[in-house]
Amino acid sequence: GQSLEQPSEVTAVEGAIVQINCTYQTSGFYGLSWYQQHDGGAPTFLSYNALDGLEETGRFSSFLSRSDSYGYLLLQELQMKDSASYFCAFSNAGGTSYGKLTFGQGTILTVHP
Amino acid sequence: DVKVTQSSRYLVKRTGEKVFLECVQDMDHENMFWYRQDPGLGLRLIYFSYDVKMKEKGDIPEGYSVSREKKERFSLILESASTNQTSMYLCASSPDPGTDTQYFGPGTRLTVL
Numbered sequence: 001g002q003s004l005e006q007p008s009e010v011t012a013v014e015g016a017i018v019q020i021n022c023t024y025q026t027s028g029f030y031g032l033s034w035y036q037q038h039d040g041g042a043p044t045f046l047s048y049n050a051l052d053g054l055e056e057t058g059r060f061s062s063f064l065s066r067s068d069s070y071g072y073l074l075l076q077e078l079q080m081k082d083s084a085s086y087f088c089a090f091s092n093a094g095g096t097s098y099g100k101l102t103f104g105q106g107t108i109l110t111v112h113p
Numbered sequence: 114d115v116k117v118t119q120s121s122r123y124l125v126k127r128t129g130e131k132v133f134l135e136c137v138q139d140m141d142h143e144n145m146f147w148y149r150q151d152p153g154l155g156l157r158l159i160y161f162s163y164d165v166k167m168k169e170k171g172d173i174p175e176g177y178s179v180s181r182e183k184k185e186r187f188s189l190i191l192e193s194a195s196t197n198q199t200s201m202y203l204c205a206s207s208p209d210p211g212t213d214t215q216y217f218g219p220g221t222r223l224t225v226l
Contacts, residue, residue, distance in 0.1 A: 008153075030213075031213050032213075033213040033214070035215075041219075042203065042217040042218060042219050042220060043156070043203070043205075043215075043217045044217070045213075045214045045215065045216070048213045048214065087155060087156065089156075089213070091213050099143075099144045099161075099163065099207055099213075100146075100158065100161055100169075100171070101146075101158070101213060101215060102158070102172070103148075103155045103156040103157075104155055105153060105154060105155040106155050
């Protein structure tokens with residue numbers, strides 16, 4: 001079957017670094033992406049990995065290990081505005097699955113002063 | 114900027130009513146998606162479309178149908194609304210298959226009484 005596991009909640013303080021892990025199970029894996037959603041808002045794309053390694057976008061980085069079926073989102077220099085839900089999602093290669101995302105249940109990040 | 118709009122932000126319907134949720138994107142994207150989002154369950158894919166008049170079932174298509182007569186518009190139809198369809202409905206679009214970047218609309222919070 002297909003599944004994703006990520007922690008339901010993470011808490012950190014302003015200025016700190018936090019890592020949100022995601023493990024997945026699927027056949028025909030293509031890539032792992034991350035989305036941010038503020039309360040009452042729409043999900044917005046953050047980062048994407050199709051190859052092993054680290055992708056950096058400003059304060060946010062995302063890592064993928066295809067052999068371990070594992071990825072993480074790293075948020076540095078946390079700010080209060082980073083308090084939000086974070087979703088990992090994988091895509092599958094081939095046929096009409098191409099472009100379809102399967103989302104995890106989301107991790108609620110709370111940043112304290 | 115990519116813009117995805119949804120016809121209503123809030124909607125209240127009665128059990129048994131036929132409900133239409135409309136989604137329009139302005140970036141000539143090939144793929145369009147309908148999700149529902151419920152607390153603790155993340156985003157679950159209902160239907161998606163990779164071309165005009167083409168549709169594919171997602172993970173939870175039961176009780177729903179879709180229509181894509183024009184490239185920019187993707188409609189979700191609840192043939193006979195039920196209380197367990199009370200949810201947040203999110204529409205998204207993305208360019209050619211192979212990209213994991215989806216652009217989401219603001220969502221429609223549907224309540225079925």
